[in-house]
Amino acid sequence: MAPEMARGRAPTGVLEFDAMLNGGFMKGDCVLVTGAAGTGKTNLALQFLYNGVTKYGEHAVYVTFEQMPDQIYRDAKTLGMNLEKLEEENRLKVVSTSPDVLVQNPDMITDFSAERAERIVIDSISYFELSRKNSVRDEIYTLIRYLKTKGATSMLLHEAQTESPHGFGPYEHGLSFLADTVVVLKYVEIESAIQRAVAILKMRGSDHEKTLRELKITPKGIEVGGSFDQWEGVLSGAPHKSFAIRMSKAFGGI
Amino acid sequence: MSTSIEIVNTILSSVTTVDLMKLFQKNPNLIDTVEGVAKRIGQTASQVESDIGKLVDLGILVKIPSGKSTVLVLDKKRAKEIDMKIESMLGLEDGS
Numbered sequence: 001m002a003p004e005m006a007r008g009r010a011p012t013g014v015l016e017f018d019a020m021l022n023g024g025f026m027k028g029d030c031v032l033v034t035g036a037a038g039t040g041k042t043n044l045a046l047q048f049l050y051n052g053v054t055k056y057g058e059h060a061v062y063v064t065f066e067q068m069p070d071q072i073y074r075d076a077k078t079l080g081m082n083l084e085k086l087e088e089e090n091r092l093k094v095v096s097t098s099p100d101v102l103v104q105n106p107d108m109i110t111d112f113s114a115e116r117a118e119r120i121v122i123d124s125i126s127y128f129e130l131s132r133k134n135s136v137r138d139e140i141y142t143l144i145r146y147l148k149t150k151g152a153t154s155m156l157l158h159e160a161q162t163e164s165p166h167g168f169g170p171y172e173h174g175l176s177f178l179a180d181t182v183v184v185l186k187y188v189e190i191e192s193a194i195q196r197a198v199a200i201l202k203m204r205g206s207d208h209e210k211t212l213r214e215l216k217i218t219p220k221g222i223e224v225g226g227s228f229d230q231w232e233g234v235l236s237g238a239p240h241k242s243f244a245i246r247m248s249k250a251f252g253g254i
Numbered sequence: 255m256s257t258s259i260e261i262v263n264t265i266l267s268s269v270t271t272v273d274l275m276k277l278f279q280k281n282p283n284l285i286d287t288v289e290g291v292a293k294r295i296g297q298t299a300s301q302v303e304s305d306i307g308k309l310v311d312l313g314i315l316v317k318i319p320s321g322k323s324t325v326l327v328l329d330k331k332r333a334k335e336i337d338m339k340i341e342s343m344l345g346l347e348d349g350s
Contacts, residue, residue, distance in 0.1 A: 068280055068281055069280070069281055069282075069283065070280055093283055094283060095283040095284075095285060096281050096283065096284045096285070096286070097284070097285045097286055097290075098286050098287065098290040100287070100290075100323075101285055101286055101287060101290065101320065101325055104320050104321040104323075105285065105320050105321075105325065108285060108318070108320075108325075109285060
């Protein structure tokens with residue numbers, strides 16, 4: 001039996017992550033997911049779409065500016081998601097295009113023959129930076145307005161530059177202001193091991209978890225682990241044991 | 255209406271036409287300008303224009319006006335018809 005979808009919410013189907021979001025993204029909102037390459041943006045987006053179709057009966061579109069659909073099908077298959085089957089059933093569409101074409105023809109790309117898409121992923125809006133014709137902010141703003149007018153819950157993936165201040169760059173082009181929800185994925189180094197972390201920086205109109213949580217990519221997809229509560233400065237990329245833990249160790253505690 | 259042999263001859267008439275066919279077969283929902291399509295196979299718009307024209311004439315690709323430019327999409331039904339024609343032609347040749 002399909003899990004129940006909380007009223008007004010668009011759950012990702014990743015239970016722990018949905019709990020961080022208080023039940024899922026707000027329906028019809030524009031979500032910005034920002035992170036460096038390999039932090040799990042595409043995996044999160046694929047699960048958001050696949051679960052939206054298979055668990056919640058919605059229609060979905062994945063718009064890609066770079067990857068070929070067969071690469072996306074392959075990546076999804078490694079996580080147990082058969083996107084080709086959903087395409088054959090006309091419940092999901094993987095569309096390759098370029099930013100200019102998307103901005104000029106959003107209907108052609110996001111509409112199905114009879115149904116409209118309720119979940120849309122754009123991978124990635126960093127490609128708008130390559131556009132020379134208009135300002136990036138104007139183009140992204142136009143796109144977000146369109147997606148909101150259509151009532152779709154959209155997820156815009158953004159490739160964060162590692163040299164950005166604080167190690168993440170949702171503030172570039174005012175992106176964090178334009179989006180309703182901002183999710184940050186990042187690498188953190190904990191005791192010489194690289195781990196992934198997820199945080200929700202902003203969620204307009206809803207409460208959400210404020211802690212930074214561990215994010216794992218498993219053969220079954222994304223899993224959200226515990227918080228880094230013994231560490232401080234994780235988001236800055238230079239974590240250190242919290243003062244309380246250091247004091248406890250100094251005085252012979254655990 | 256082109257015969258199967260004429261269709262195959264057109265598709266095999268240049269490396270670019272074959273590359274375009276492969277691109278759209280792998281990417282049936284591709285929607286892009288001539289310039290964008292050309293970039294995807296490592297060429298420029300002027301280099302691919304005539305080959306795109308051949309595939310448009312065959313009905314495999316369709317040009318749709320889009321703002322100030324034109325976008326190309328695959329006519330999936332026509333592409334399937336042509337696939338079947340070619341397969342049946344190859345089947346006849348195998349049997350001969």
